[in-house]
Amino acid sequence: MELLCYLNGSIMPLAEAKIGITDLGLLRGFGIYQGITAFSGEPFHFDDHWERFEKSADALGLALPRSQGEVRHALRTLIARNSPGRRASIRLVLTGGAAKGGLEHVPGRETLFATAEPTAPLAPELYEHGASLITHEYERFMPESKTTHYITAVMLQPKRKEAGALEILFTKNGRVLECATSNVFVVKDGAVYTPGADVLKGVTRAITLALAEKAYPTHEAAVLLPALFGADEAFITSSFKDIVPVVAVDGRIIGGGKPGPVTRDLMKRFTAYAHAH
Amino acid sequence: MELLCYLNGSIMPLAEAKIGITDLGLLRGFGIYQGITAFSGEPFHFDDHWERFEKSADALGLALPRSQGEVRHALRTLIARNSPGRRASIRLVLTGGAAKGGLEHVPGRETLFATAEPTAPLAPELYEHGASLITHEYERFMPESKTTHYITAVMLQPKRKEAGALEILFTKNGRVLECATSNVFVVKDGAVYTPGADVLKGVTRAITLALAEKAYPTHEAAVLLPALFGADEAFITSSFKDIVPVVAVDGRIIGGGKPGPVTRDLMKRFTAYAHAH
Numbered sequence: 001m002e003l004l005c006y007l008n009g010s011i012m013p014l015a016e017a018k019i020g021i022t023d024l025g026l027l028r029g030f031g032i033y034q035g036i037t038a039f040s041g042e043p044f045h046f047d048d049h050w051e052r053f054e055k056s057a058d059a060l061g062l063a064l065p066r067s068q069g070e071v072r073h074a075l076r077t078l079i080a081r082n083s084p085g086r087r088a089s090i091r092l093v094l095t096g097g098a099a100k101g102g103l104e105h106v107p108g109r110e111t112l113f114a115t116a117e118p119t120a121p122l123a124p125e126l127y128e129h130g131a132s133l134i135t136h137e138y139e140r141f142m143p144e145s146k147t148t149h150y151i152t153a154v155m156l157q158p159k160r161k162e163a164g165a166l167e168i169l170f171t172k173n174g175r176v177l178e179c180a181t182s183n184v185f186v187v188k189d190g191a192v193y194t195p196g197a198d199v200l201k202g203v204t205r206a207i208t209l210a211l212a213e214k215a216y217p218t219h220e221a222a223v224l225l226p227a228l229f230g231a232d233e234a235f236i237t238s239s240f241k242d243i244v245p246v247v248a249v250d251g252r253i254i255g256g257g258k259p260g261p262v263t264r265d266l267m268k269r270f271t272a273y274a275h276a277h
Numbered sequence: 278m279e280l281l282c283y284l285n286g287s288i289m290p291l292a293e294a295k296i297g298i299t300d301l302g303l304l305r306g307f308g309i310y311q312g313i314t315a316f317s318g319e320p321f322h323f324d325d326h327w328e329r330f331e332k333s334a335d336a337l338g339l340a341l342p343r344s345q346g347e348v349r350h351a352l353r354t355l356i357a358r359n360s361p362g363r364r365a366s367i368r369l370v371l372t373g374g375a376a377k378g379g380l381e382h383v384p385g386r387e388t389l390f391a392t393a394e395p396t397a398p399l400a401p402e403l404y405e406h407g408a409s410l411i412t413h414e415y416e417r418f419m420p421e422s423k424t425t426h427y428i429t430a431v432m433l434q435p436k437r438k439e440a441g442a443l444e445i446l447f448t449k450n451g452r453v454l455e456c457a458t459s460n461v462f463v464v465k466d467g468a469v470y471t472p473g474a475d476v477l478k479g480v481t482r483a484i485t486l487a488l489a490e491k492a493y494p495t496h497e498a499a500v501l502l503p504a505l506f507g508a509d510e511a512f513i514t515s516s517f518k519d520i521v522p523v524v525a526v527d528g529r530i531i532g533g534g535k536p537g538p539v540t541r542d543l544m545k546r547f548t549a550y551a552h553a554h
Contacts, residue, residue, distance in 0.1 A: 018295030
């Protein structure tokens with residue numbers, strides 16, 4: 001099946017979607033990114049994703065060349081064509097477009113594109129028995145914006161795979177921040193904690209926080225590394241992974257090495273919520 | 278005249294040179310960059326540029342898909358066609374190529390391209406009377422590699438132009454580092470200083486250091502902000518600008534507001550050297 005994509009207002013075959021080599025997204029890494037899931041034909045929490053996409057665009061001084069309604073419609077078309085009846089993974093990117101003098105952004109030249117593909121689900125064992133993480137000392141650039149600057153994440157993929165880890169956990173000066181493409185939570189004495197600053201506040205993170213608040217004391221607050229290692233439970237959240245229990249970090253066992261009851265409860269609540277929305 | 282470029286082994290019209298939207302250079306900012314000048318048909322100090330390009334590639338785990346000889350030949354062709362008889366500005370970029378699973382680099386898929394255009398010379402007044410800088414608190418990501426991560430530089434262009442400044446000087450915790458696309462030097466009591474760590478060590482910087490060493494005590498060492506403001510002279514170096522005197526930083530006058538004798542001498546030495554090589 002030929003995959004379609006969306007580029008600057010048009011639906012077209014992915015294989016034909018090309019961008020000029022003077023695009024600032026390519027030449028200067030000047031762009032923003034959004035990963036969106038679709039459980040059944042509809043981009044999940046699209047309004048929240050769009051809001052964050054707009055915030056990231058504002059932070060870089062980029063203008064969105066197409067309306068929210070047009071993009072939503074385009075994504076629905078891509079999902080229906082590329083991933084009929086299946087969960088889809090959508091990537092939405094906005095760049096500065098053709099550079100002026102190699103370095104300058106000219107408002108109005110922005111490049112907007114989206115891809116959608118059938119989601120390759122994680123191994124069920126990860127949800128049942130938990131995943132492991134490796135750590136890396138790093139704070140994302142403009143952490144509350146979602147730029148296309150993922151060099152560290154891409155560079156560390158071989159190390160992550162060699163370690164059999166699902167994700168790379170960024171830490172800075174003893175603080176737990178976030179994973180390369182996920183947020184992180186810990187559970188201690190029945191309360192739920194997630195870092196509240198210097199991280200990308202993901203849409204799945206926000207949904208999880210709202211679900212947790214209904215049942216547990218829930219805190220957005222700094223999480224130190226000893227608190228992670230001493231946690232009763234830990235888990236990560238992301239649009240493409242939902243909630244995944246974490247049972248080891250850098251080879252050290254967390255929470256007895258098994259997904260804990262709060263994590264399992266939140267996973268159930270998330271699944272129920274996703275089915276209902 | 279139709280500009281040509283080089284893409285993955287082929288010389289082709291720039292307008293036709295396009296890259297797929299799943300390229301890691303675009304989707305994840307995963308790429309390296311090199312700016313090279315050509316005074317008269319030949320890429321200047323190409324061996325040095327290539328060596329640094331290789332180092333940046335190694336740092337990111339990227340393989341160079343074409344030989345140094347092939348790329349040199351391609352750049353000569355671009356210069357001859359795009360900028361005959363004139364100084365040329367060359368941009369050379371290597372990216373991770375088509376992503377696997379949206380985030381993984383597959384060795385062997387790299388994208389390599391180059392553009393060349395007639396150099397738009399700076400206003401002669403800048404060389405005669407000196408330029409001004411604005412400062413910004415920032416240390417480049419992987420500072421000794423030249424990645425395509427220039428978001429800060431692109432974002433600050435409007436502020437730079439509004440201030441009438443030539444460049445943005447990055448400082449970190451009171452230390453002078455480098456400009457967005459240049460290195461920085463100061464002169465004090467007849468000696469020449471440039472930061473020796475946490476900066477991109479540019480090719481023009483290296484040539485300038487070598488020329489300075491023949492005539493002045495020359496030091497690669499930390500330069501603190503008070504030392505910049507108290508300097509007798511300051512200047513910046515870059516492949517596209519050569520040596521430009523700096524006479525003001527954030528509106529504060531440096532060295533009496535006029536290019537100093539050491540700077541002028543080094544500019545002459547650089548011009549003589551460039552003509553001879």
